[in-house]
Amino acid sequence: MISKAMGLALAALGGLAAAAPAMAQNEQFIPILSYRTGAYAVNGIPWANASADYYNLLNERDGGINGVKIAFEECETGYATDKGVECYERLKGKGPTGAAFFSPLSTGITFALTDKTLADKIPIITMGYGRADSKNGAVFAWNFPYLGTYWTAADIAVQHVAKEMGGEANLKGKKIALVYHDSPYGKEPIPTLEILSKKLGFELMQVPVTHPGVEQKSQWLLIRQSKPDYVLLWGWGVMNSTAIQEAAAVAFPRDKIIGVWWSGAEPDVVPAGAQAIGYKSLMLQHGAGEYAVHADLKKFVYAKGKGLAKEDFSQVLYNRGLVNAMLGAEGIRAAQKKYGNKPLTGEQIRWGLENLELSEARIKELGFEGMLKPVKITCADHEGARTGRVQQWDGKAWKEISDWYTARQEITEPLVADISAKYAAEKKITPRDCSKES
């Protein structure tokens, strides 16, 4: 006798789903999967604030994208895969044409959504994260790991370590430890690092940290015992600041730790206080600080009291959220050139995202000069750029300490081809012929 209670519950839920406010017809709906609670909230909040602020800016300053207003809605995932899937299902059909694209800011959710977006025809933008093999747009038509994958990051990090040690030849016989979040996110760089360790002759030591990463005593004791020459940190959320504090506790020099670009924001170092001085991390092109777009945000969004950010305004992850939102919006604009200035479907926006090209001049026009280098996305290359720098925390701010590095395609490309081909075979996807795409 399940009938009545269940029927009532379902009817109530159905009613809720149907009662969502009706949206205007000339609106492009963009969902924001965010996390403002849980172990990863410190990193999720600036990103979510930036996304909402940038869409508000487009609406307030330009009246949307070519006259098409942007409607957006947040859904709290808590960085949990099953909640992310629920949020995806909840938001994918909203607005007159459905969701424009998803940016889950979680590699786990990206993995779960990759198969679903294929069927639903909605692109996912995973700027600086996600599946590294999805760079290959011929197989992963719907995934866009803009500006850098973890394989790119791994190569850049090793390049910097080699430079500090005085050349790649000096890496031979050295030991590099990878302290990583024990999830798809943390494991992604391993194949590239393994290849590099074989090629350059350094020993790779893998040190996993269990979610959420507040307990790392044994890992750092292990590091104290085996004395690696360098530590690569692949952490997220509270795991980063904990790692820095534990490194200090075992007196591992902080300037011998280099974090991925997700371990290089203010919430990662500020809680560790003076212990974090000297800690380094990669930069996904941009750093912290205010640029032209921030002036516009203050004028059009914050002056009207619509801004969400507080002290995180212009911090690293806030700026990254802005870049992500901007690239998505520019993808929509590119798609509008082909399909007209009206709300577009995910399938049409996918074309725009794949044919996105931002020149120096266009980036300046958008107010992102200094945050981003020119990008060109093609069918075969959904990453678009493979450059990064290294920054160091001096106790108050991040300082850029290196030149631009470019990841070597000869290292990552065979892996991309190999793993994406495996995926294509498993999922029975016929890779597109990129020479015929336009």
Place this chain on the structure above:
Amino acid sequence: MFYREAGQFKTSYAADMAIFPIRQDRIAMLLLLAFAFAGVPLLAAFHVPPFNSEYLLRAIILPFLILSLAAIGVNVLIGYCGQVSLGSGAFMAIGAYSAYKFNTGIPGLWLPPLPTLASILLGGLMASIAGIVFGIPSLRIKGLYLSVATLAAQFFFDWLFLRVKWFTNYAPSGSVSAPELSFFGLTVASPVEKYLLALTFVCVFALGAKNLARGNLGRQWMAIRDMDIAAELIGIRPLAAKLSAFAVSSFIIGVAGALWAFVYLGSWEPLAFNIDRSLQLLFMVIIGGLGTILGSFLGAAFILLLPIALSQLPAAVGLKISTATITHLEFIIFGSLICFLLIKEPLGFARLWQIGKEKLRLWPFPY
């Protein structure tokens, strides 16, 4: 009024022992099943709201059905046999990963890729074997101490599926994705098809579990639960009774795990089956009602659907609240509701339903 039982006479033992001895219950159940199996797909096909939304089927009903199935499994062990287990998440993981291995083929054992149905059932079987192994301590230890032993299973299998790359077919990120679902040549892909698949599994296993619980085996379990020494004295072998409960329970949980991975998530990592999942299932059976099949459904609905409903409520009534505040409110309301319910009705929703039904049967002349 609702239950006019005048004229319903039980003339045979079979009628007396039926699952639904009252005719009205039988009719209601048949109507419900007819609605679930035929009505929902038809309504979805004709785009009748709310069944036209994929969200309802894919994100609400599907996880509800699969977690109900897992809760039935947990209920067999905890509710019927009284063996407290915190390893349910691990048994779901075993089901999921074994099904994945069988479905993609195991060249080391000369096994070709098996069909989906066989893989899912074999996944259940593997979970069942693991359940028996981790159930052996239950012959010596009880209660809280046993729950700690099952906790070991939880952490062991978390570790195993994270560390041993063979289970994930050497996927670089450790995340695996389920192959296409095909049953006897039919491909299951659309939300309605997935819903029907999960529904079939749930109905078959719910019926099976109900019958097991009513039969000899179930009576042995309950005797062990209520007083194991007395049960032993009347000739019940604790070894067989306890281990069979572990086997049956883990089998059902394993199948639910395989369905959760293959049908709901599609792509998963061990985190999907961590200790939080075990606790979630435990709360489902406690709140739903220990030792009842109905309780598994009610508990799953409460634990799974209430937070989703709460998170959408402010938007539905037009309130603009930040998602962080909503999530915090959700925790507060959900937590206090659990406390309130367990104080008011420690035996769970199933007991509330039973009381309600007794009242309805007597109504309007409660004397």
